[in-house]
Amino acid sequence: MPEAKHSSSTGAQLLDRAVILLDLVANGGVNGVTLKDLTAVSGLNTATCHRILNTLVGHKLLARDDKKRCYRLGARMAIYGARAARGPGIISSYDAALTRIRRRTGDTIHLMVRLNHDSVCLDRRDGECVVPTLTGSIGGAVALGVGPGSIAMLAYLDEDEQEFIIRANAERYASYRDLNPDKVRKLIADTRERGYAIDVGELIPGIAGVSVPIFTDGTKASASLGFTLLCAKLTPGALHQYALMLKEEIALVPHG
Amino acid sequence: MPEAKHSSSTGAQLLDRAVILLDLVANGGVNGVTLKDLTAVSGLNTATCHRILNTLVGHKLLARDDKKRCYRLGARMAIYGARAARGPGIISSYDAALTRIRRRTGDTIHLMVRLNHDSVCLDRRDGECVVPTLTGSIGGAVALGVGPGSIAMLAYLDEDEQEFIIRANAERYASYRDLNPDKVRKLIADTRERGYAIDVGELIPGIAGVSVPIFTDGTKASASLGFTLLCAKLTPGALHQYALMLKEEIALVPHG
DNA sequence: CGTCAATTTTTCATAATGTGGAATTTTATG
DNA sequence: CATAAAATTCCACATTATGAAAAATTGACG
Numbered sequence: 001m002p003e004a005k006h007s008s009s010t011g012a013q014l015l016d017r018a019v020i021l022l023d024l025v026a027n028g029g030v031n032g033v034t035l036k037d038l039t040a041v042s043g044l045n046t047a048t049c050h051r052i053l054n055t056l057v058g059h060k061l062l063a064r065d066d067k068k069r070c071y072r073l074g075a076r077m078a079i080y081g082a083r084a085a086r087g088p089g090i091i092s093s094y095d096a097a098l099t100r101i102r103r104r105t106g107d108t109i110h111l112m113v114r115l116n117h118d119s120v121c122l123d124r125r126d127g128e129c130v131v132p133t134l135t136g137s138i139g140g141a142v143a144l145g146v147g148p149g150s151i152a153m154l155a156y157l158d159e160d161e162q163e164f165i166i167r168a169n170a171e172r173y174a175s176y177r178d179l180n181p182d183k184v185r186k187l188i189a190d191t192r193e194r195g196y197a198i199d200v201g202e203l204i205p206g207i208a209g210v211s212v213p214i215f216t217d218g219t220k221a222s223a224s225l226g227f228t229l230l231c232a233k234l235t236p237g238a239l240h241q242y243a244l245m246l247k248e249e250i251a252l253v254p255h256g
Numbered sequence: 257m258p259e260a261k262h263s264s265s266t267g268a269q270l271l272d273r274a275v276i277l278l279d280l281v282a283n284g285g286v287n288g289v290t291l292k293d294l295t296a297v298s299g300l301n302t303a304t305c306h307r308i309l310n311t312l313v314g315h316k317l318l319a320r321d322d323k324k325r326c327y328r329l330g331a332r333m334a335i336y337g338a339r340a341a342r343g344p345g346i347i348s349s350y351d352a353a354l355t356r357i358r359r360r361t362g363d364t365i366h367l368m369v370r371l372n373h374d375s376v377c378l379d380r381r382d383g384e385c386v387v388p389t390l391t392g393s394i395g396g397a398v399a400l401g402v403g404p405g406s407i408a409m410l411a412y413l414d415e416d417e418q419e420f421i422i423r424a425n426a427e428r429y430a431s432y433r434d435l436n437p438d439k440v441r442k443l444i445a446d447t448r449e450r451g452y453a454i455d456v457g458e459l460i461p462g463i464a465g466v467s468v469p470i471f472t473d474g475t476k477a478s479a480s481l482g483f484t485l486l487c488a489k490l491t492p493g494a495l496h497q498y499a500l501m502l503k504e505e506i507a508l509v510p511h512g
Numbered sequence: 513c514g515t516c517a518a519t520t521t522t523t524c525a526t527a528a529t530g531t532g533g534a535a536t537t538t539t540a541t542g
Numbered sequence: 543c544a545t546a547a548a549a550t551t552c553c554a555c556a557t558t559a560t561g562a563a564a565a566a567t568t569g570a571c572g
Contacts, residue, residue, distance in 0.1 A: 011559060012311040014270045014530070019315045026336045030343060036548065045532045050550065055268040059275045060371065061347060069539085069549080073340035075369055078347060079376050080282045081337005082395030084329035087286060091318060091334060113331050115316065120335050139338030267530060270559070292519065301561045306521065325520080325568085513572105520567065529559065538549065 025062055025071050026142075028151040030097050032070030045066040090223060091123050097225070098125050103246070106227045108133065112149040112211070114221075117168050118142065119150030122223075132204055133228050143172040145184040148197035149226045152211035155182070155191040156221035162188065176203055197224075202232050210239045212246040216255070222254060225250060258479075273300060274308050274466065281318055281327050288326030300303050307469045322476055336372070339433070346472075346479060353481075353505040354381050359503070364389065364484045368405040368467070370477075373424050375406030378479075389484050399428040401440040403496060404453035408467035410448040412477035418444065432459055452499040453480075455486050466495045468502040 001152050015183045020042050025033050039049045053071060056062040060076035085091045094111050101109050108127035112119050112135075119142050121135040134147045135138075144165050160214060166181050173179040191197040200208045211226030276298050281289050292339040295305045309327060312318040316332040341347045350367050357365050364383035368375050370393075375398050390396075390403045399420050402407045410418060422437045429435040447453040456464045467482030481502050 011307045012270060014268060015274050015311045016315075018271055018274075019317070022336065026339055032344070036550085039333075046549080047532055047551085048530080051530085052271065054550095055271045061275070062285075064345070072337055072343055075340070075346065075376075075378065076371060077336050078277065078340040078345070078378060079335075079395050079397075080329055081335070081338070081340060081369065082393075083282055084334040084337060086395060087328055087391065088288070088321070089328060090331065090500050110543095115332060115335065115423070122331065122334060126283060128550065137342065139335050139342060141335075150401065165471070196511045249357075269529065290519085291521095302520080303522085303561055303563095304559080307559085310521095515572090516570090518567105519570080520565105522565070523563090525560105525562105527558105527560080529557090531555085531557075532553105534552090536549100536551070538547105540547075541545085542543105 003131065007115070014052070017048070018041075018056060020044075021049065021052055022056065022061065028072075028075055032065055032068055032072045034070045035106075040073070044243070085123070087167065089253055093253050093255065094225070095132040096124065097253055101245065101249055104229070105228050105242075109151060109224065110135070111225055112153065114150075114153050115141070115150065115163050115222045119144050119147070119148075119224075120155060127229070129230060131207055131230060133207075137208060143169040145169050145173060145187075146176055146179065148199045148209040148211040149204055149224050151184070151187050151191055151199075152213045152224035152226065153189045153221045155197065156213045156215065156219065173177070178202065196246070197226075198239050198243075200234070200239075206231050208234055208239070209245070210242045212250060214242055214250055259298075263372050273298075273304070274312060276300075276310055277305065278312065278317065279366055282329055284328075287501075288321055288328045292327045311476075316359045322505065329489070341455060349509050349511065350379065350387070350481070351475055351485040353509055354379060357501065357505055358383070360467070361483070361498075365482065366391070366405060366484070367479065367481055368409065369479045370400060371397070373421050375400050375403070375409060375480075377395035377405075385486060387463055387484050390459065393401070393438070395483065399425040401429060401443075402432055402435065403479050404455045404467040406448050407440070407443050407447055407453040408469045408482065409477045412469045412475065414476070434458065448503055449472050452502070453482075454495050456490070456495075462487050464495070466498045468499055468506060470506055489499070 003116065008020050021038055024038055024041055035050060035053065038053070039046050042049065050192050053062065057064050062075040063074040064070050064071055072166055090113065098109055098111060102125035106128045108131050110124035110133070111122045113122050113158065121138050121140050124138060134142045142150060144154050153163065166184050173184065175180065187197070196210060196212045198210050207228060208231045209225045209228050213221035214223040214225060216222045270396065274419045277294055280294055280297055291309065291385040293366035295302045309318065313330065318327050319330040320327055341504070346369065347367070348395050354365055354367060358381035360382045364380065364387050366389070367378045369378050369476060377394050377396045380394060390398045398406060400410050410421065422440050426437050429437065429440065443453070452466060452468045454466050463484060464487045465482055465484050469477035470479040471479060472478045483498050
């Protein structure tokens with residue numbers, strides 16, 4: 001019943017469960033996740049959980065820290081991840097664009113994608129000045145709804161999907177200053193009107209962001225391209241100029 | 257019949273099969289792999305194969321190129337890979353060492369691990385001069401037995417395991433100049449006597465390598481740390497000095 | 513632009529596989 | 543050292559995955 005809503009293409013329960021566990025381990029903190037945690041959060045039977053984890057460890061998709069008796073991502077994940085990033089796909093498609101934008105502006109820029117209810121950083125180029133970002137680094141995630149990089153995607157989904165995600169993430173918004181479901185709805189409306197998402201120092205004091213959606217199938221956005229920069233560097237109309245540059249670059253990328 | 261020998265911890269056939277398919281896709285060329293290829297190589301039933309692939313695509317561990325009708329690694333893999341590299345594990349453990357060695361020597365250095373019958377590059381630092389390497393980049397693999405980075409590991413496995421791997425890889429050696437099972441056995445013997453593995457221009461003309469095993473559990477090596485450099489830069493005794501430096505650095509890493 | 517072969521996708525009866533309760537062993541705690 | 547908690551193993555059972563075959567889709571060629 002309260003099983004994951006994910007893909008649910010019938011005929012692979014075991015695989016679905018394995019992915020749930022992979023996800024829990026991947027999102028677990030630096031201290032790793034124990035079997036007990038995993039059974040508790042996933043709701044899976046202890047024996048089942050244990051069996052799946054053992055198999056994943058055997059294949060090195062996970063690794064077990066025998067000392068701390070906990071699980072973390074394994075070497076095979078790192079290897080396949082590196083290949084996924086180099087091989088064909090969105091990362092490679094935008095590689096040149098990211099490098100070019102970085103060269104032209106000197107600012108921090110990132111490519112985000114949606115994964116479930118999160119907005120995840122797939123690639124980035126660090127700017128000349130080090131700026132704090134919501135996602136921290138490649139692989140980092142925030143709740144969809146937090147930050148322009150994620151609003152740019154959220155704004156271009158079906159309305160019922162938006163609502164579902166906003167409700168699901170409601171509690172997670174609480175840890176950000178002045179953020180709540182209604183604020184997110186407002187940001188979405190503003191973004192659709194403007195054509196791109198912005199934030200000027202509301203989430204991180206002194207830090208601004210501009211993000212533009214990337215449409216992969218028709219009208220739904222599944223990725224976004226955006227800047228993070230110091231508010232102090234902003235001149236009038238700068239954000240709009242940045243948005244235009246991002247749109248130009250996206251237009252140059254095949255398929256996007 | 258020629259089912260994978262991998263972990264085979266009972267009770268997760270579906271998961272084992274999924275990993276076989278992931279592996280085939282990950283090792284497939286840049287052109288992606290089609291369903292037909294996957295069924296042919298894996299020996300799995302077409303329907304079964306299709307069902308597993310669909311589920312993996314649903315979870316974004318794989319992605320499907322609808323145009324070319326083929327499969328490649330997905331965004332989730334890239335994300336988890338990035339996290340695996342940043343989180344605790346061998347990559348993080350050796351991160352500082354790699355950076356330090358790079359600064360001290362200016363040469364190309366890499367961290368290799370064993371995965372099945374392959375030696376895979378987990379991390380590297382590029383040297384001042386660009387040198388061609390067997391594995392190309394992070395995530396790149398060669399057959400165990402090819403190159404000092406892989407010989408350093410192979411030399412410190414159980415003898416029956418060595419033999420099994422050498423036989424399994426025999427045909428793959430053929431694509432390298434003067435390489436064959438007996439040559440590999442010779443290289444292993446030399447390495448055990450010397451304490452580290454070397455190659456001076458035999459595999460790639462003008463390019464030399466030195467590698468030292470990393471012992472993670474007792475006497476068996478599961479990783480190696482090594483240099484790739486220009487033969488022209490070699491002075492008498494240089495390789496030995498390099499090996500000493502590598503051993504020193506490994507000794508400094510906790511657990512290794 | 514219609515025909516045929518190759519490949520992909522769906523279906524469904526069957527049995528092999530994964531399941532989870534309970535027993536056992538190992539590890540942590542005071 | 544005793545006790546609790548967590549991890550691991552076991553196994554009878556039925557839910558789940560399987561694969562043969564049919565249907566649908568795609569691509570190639572005339």
